[in-house]
Amino acid sequence: MASYTLKINNQLHEVEATPDMPLLWVLRDLLGLTGTKYGCGKALCGTCTVHVDGLPMRSCIVTIDGLADKSITTIEGLGDNKLHPVQKAWMEEDVPQCGYCQSGQIMSAVALLESNPNPSDEDIDAAMAGNICRCGTYVRIRRAIKKAAKLS
Amino acid sequence: MEKNNTSIYKPGRRDFLKNTALGSGAFLLGIQMSCTDRNKFLTGNPDATFAPNVYMSISGTGEVTLIAHRSEMGTGIRTSLPLIMADELEADWTKVKLEQAIGDAKYGDQNTDGSYSVRMFYPQLRKAGATARLMLEQAAANEWGVDVSECTAKNHQVHHTSGKSFGYGYLAEKAAALPVPDESQIKLKDPKDFKYITKKTSIYDLEDIVTGKAGFGMDVEIPNAKVAVIRRNPEAGAGIKSYNADAALSVPGVQKIYQMDAPGFPMGYERPLGGIVVIADHSWAAIKGRDALSIEWDRGANHDYNSADYIGDMSGLTKKNGSIKREQGQIKKALAGATQVIEQDYRIPHFSHAPMEPPCATAHFKEDGTCKIWAPVQDPQWTHRAVAGALEIEPEKVTVNVTLLGGAFGRKSKPDFVVEAALASREYGGPIKLLWTREDDIQFDFYHFSCAQHMKVGINADNKVIAWLHRSIFPPIAGTADPNGKQASTFELCMGMLDMPFDIENVSCETNEAPAKIRIGWLRSVANINHAFAVGCMIDQVAEARNMDPVDNMLDLLGPDRNIDFGSMVDGFWNYNEPIENFPWSTARFKNVINTVKEKSGWGKDLPQGRGIGFAAHRSFLTYVACAVEVEVDEGEIKIPMVHFAVDCGVAVNPERIKSQFEGGAAFGASLVLMSKITVENGAVVQDNFDNYLVARIQHAPYETEVHIIDSQEKPTGVGEPPVPPFIPALCNAIYQATGQRITELPIKLA
Structure with a gap:
């Protein structure tokens, strides 16, 4: 066990963990930030997506030992206490069904729009292909991304 | 999580509506709210509660609390059922708070399955709302000393013809003191006055979901809870010869390791599969500890099960005369x-449910012999019974709190994973959060039955269809629990096979034995998947053989407008648990959705090379659906640019959520047609995560899905499952149009 200081949503958190502990379980089990969800544990479904230094990462395979000096953003810290334009677009399009994968979908969409403010359908497919939604909300995810591109 | 319960108290029993399903409650729930409203005509005694039935209460501050008694897995039911009450109650939805019910028979049926929530509760919940509305009107009339006919409830207030008004909060205490009106006095709204029913309403949890605050089963946090995972025998249900936990116990954070007994065969729906349970401080330690186990497995009754051989055997059997069911x-x-x-x-093949949230449950078995559960379950009352049974304690000692479900599709009907958590909590002596990893979920599901079918259709010299032979063989759901359940039962065959609606003179529908060799369960739309696929693809071939347009062919085969008398054709005909007199099989309604899709989809338009449009229609769960799917096939890669659905589900209670169910149903169907497959070798499931159990991603799902809802005053029926069946053959028929290849096996393999 070792002690780590993590910067998450602009706050510093100190945790005790083994170096191989994935960020997903640090967030959920050690810090109670349960907005980031478990889906597969192998970076196959995107449900656990967070931002590390602004880039979308699957927190289930990012281990804690590489996160010193990095800035982590989770769904809880996305809007800075107000709704992010992507969250607003998600609500306006009534995207979620069960909602479980949507934190990860939103985090992927935000990262896409930050790097590409006006994505084409192909860009959206490429950026969102790693995020599974079993309810099948894909039509609305695409629509909401396009709407958010206009809102922001 | 416990905070939800502290605000709930029992305001006292009232025998209101005692002759209806609503009135069976043992006690009533109400919620106490603080009073801040300054307008004394809007609010009243802050301690007052008007709780006319188990599903609702109005506080003296005017807050309406509605109970969501069925499980939210993504259909929107947690919003749509309370919305029905709110409409008749004339409540202001922005002043409504929802409480999720615990599992308790006083709420009536809570088994959220089979697409019947709205169908079953629409009449009762309207009556419940309307009764409360009348009592509020009566309370206002008494205050003013006028006749109740001069008083009208509207948007959280009761108004008098003179212009005076009282808020619901003010009236709550007064209404609570009134006798319950006779049922004959209760007037339901004229549909033209609906304020929520048939209108768009966003789901109640929308903002919580997009901000990560929504509470799923995985998110339950109980102080001092440990996390448990179980290593199960790859051959589900078989036992353990020996194991060594030394390495696992040395993993930091691992607290306890013990053996949970295997259930034997058949495995049943609610018994844990057994295995080695690893209990640790957090999920990661539990998973690592489990990886470090060394186990010698026993073999079980199904070690000879190879799904590829088995489906070949079933297919061979379809060539023989079977047991005739129609x-x-x-x-x-x-x-x-x-x-x-x-x-x-x-x-x-077999399919797995693979909801994005795998099974999980939190249980706290306490020293006083009680057990509290928090879990994402479709059937909280079955969960309640199963936990009490497994712990051998009185049912009243078990409380089942229902969280949001991160998808379910039928998987979370079965309470096996909750029983695991309860047993682990008792063994450990403290609260346990039991986690299924994705590997557990895909390897130990209750799978959709693999199925072989054989069809023969005869056409005579006049180009008329005169013969219809359909044989369908699959291991039945019953086989999971009953060793005698070796043959598909009538209810399974009534999902798309025995209810074949075409006007054909000579018909034989047959099945045969196929014992279950793995846990079989129900997957979104159940046997309709099998039968809609075969029937919908065959009908397309029949159209071609008759040299007819597929839509015209189906309209022709349906014959004259009529309600089909299946009761006289099929012994024990199953109409989704409803008498066929109440929910007839109407060819007119079926034709209407077919014609609607034909018109809206631009059916018959010219398409470029490599594109195709396919059509199918199917009634399931008493809902009529037609579907046209457009595909684009480029070097074997299939894209679905457009889908049109027409749906007649009676009164469209929440049209926005109906549309979302159809959009999602198309994506779900795309997985089944294009890529999903579970195979079993020597009794063990081969696939174990999303890299080998493939499901539709954004680029595979339909690019656009248009849903045309028939304006109907018929009784409402469900929409969770009905989108899936017709989509499957419509997509296959579209692929045929684009490629010339007939699809006869799922998932498809293009030559």
Whole structure:
């Protein structure tokens, strides 16, 4: 066990963990930030997506030992206490069904729009292909991304 | 999580509505709210509660609390059922708070399955809301000393013709003191006055979901809870010869390791599969500890199960005469006399539910012998019974709190994973959060049955379809729990096979034995998946053989407008648990959705090379659906640019959520047609995560899905499952149009 200081949503958190502990379980089990969800544990479904230094990462395979000096953003810290334009677009399009994968979908969409403010359908497919939604909300995810591109 | 319960108290029993399903409650719930409203005519005694039935209460501050008694897995039911009450109650939705019910028989049926929530509760919940509305009006009339006919409830207030008004909060205490009106006095709203029913309303949890605050089963946090994972025998249900936990116990954070007994065969729906349970401080330690286990497995009753061989055997059996479940005319003679006979075999594999949230449950078995559960379950009352049974404690000692479900599709009906958590909590002596990893979920599911079908259709010299032979063989759901359940039962065959609606003189529908060799469960739309696929693809071939347009062919086969008398054709005909008199099989309604899709989809338009449009229609769960799917096939890669659905589900209670169910149903169907497959080798499931159990991603799902809802005053029926069945053959038929290849096996493999 070792002690780590993590910067998450602009706050510093100190945790005790083994170096191989994935960020997903640090967030959920050690810090109670349960907005980031478990889906597969192998970076196959995107449900656990967070931002590390602004880039979308699957927190289930990012281990804690590489996160010193990095800035982590989770769904809880996305809007800075107000709704992010992507969250607003998600609500306006009534995207979620069960909602479980949507934190990860939103985090992927935000990262896409930050790097590409006006994505084409192909860009959206490429950026969102790693995020599974079993309810099948894909039509609305695409629509909401396009709407958010206009809102922001 | 416990905070939800502290605000709930029992305001006292009232025998209101005692002759209806609503009135069966043992006690009533109300929520106490603080009073801040300054307008004394809007609010009243802050301690007052008007709780006319188990589903609702109005506080003296005017807050309406509605109980969501069925489980939210993504259909929107947690919003749509309370919305029905709110409408009749004339409540302001922005002043409504929802409470999720615990599992308790006083709420009536809570088994959120089979697409019947709205169908079953629409009449009762309207009556419940309307009764409360009348009592509020009566309370206002008494205050003013006028006749109740001069008082009208509207948007959280009761108004008098003179212009005076009282808020619901002010009236709550007064209404609570009134006798319950006789049922004959209760007036339901005229549909033209609906304020929420048939209008768009966003789901109650929308903002919580997009901000990560929504509470799923995985998110339950109980102080001092440990996390448990279980290593199960890859051959589900088989036992353990020996194990060594030394390495696992040395993993930091691992607290306890013990053996949970295997259930034996058949495995049943609610018994844990057994295995080695690893209990640790957090999920990661539990998973690592489990990886470090060394186990010698026993073999079980299904070690010889190889799904590829088995489906071949079932397919062979479809060539033989089976047990006849529907028979009209003389099938053999008719086929012998036909000028054209179309013959086709169809196969589908096992599928897994794979909800994004795998099964999980939190249990706290306490020293006082009580057990509290927090879990994402479709059937909280079954969960309640199963936990009490497994712990051998009185049912009243168990409380089942229902969280949001991160998807379910039928998987979370079965309470096996909750029983695991309860047993682990008792063994550990403290609260346990039991986690299924994705590997557990895909390897130990209750799978959709694999199925082999054989069809023969005869056409005579007048180009008329005269013979219909359909054999369908699959291991039945019952086989999971009953060793005698070796053959598909009538209710399974009534999902798309025995309820074949075409006006054909000679019909034989048959099945045969196929014992279950793995846990079989129900997956979104159940046997309709099998039968809609075969029937929908066969009908397309029949159209071609008759040289007819597929839509015209189906309209022709349906014959004259009528309600089909299946009761006289099929012994024990199953109409989704409803008498067929109440929910007839109407060919007119079926034709209406078909014609609507034909018109809206631009059916018959010219398409470029490599594109195709396919059509199918199917009634399931008493809802009529037609579907047209457009595909684009480029070097074997299939894209679905457009889908049109027409749906007649009676009164469209929440049209926005109906549309979302159809959009999602199309994506779900795309997974089944294009890529999903579970195979079993020597009793063990081969696939274990999303890299080998493939499901539709954004680029595979339909690019656009248009949903045309028929404006209907018929009784409402469900929409969770009905989108899936017709989509499957419509997509297959579209692929045929684009490629010339008939699809007879799922998932498809293009040559």
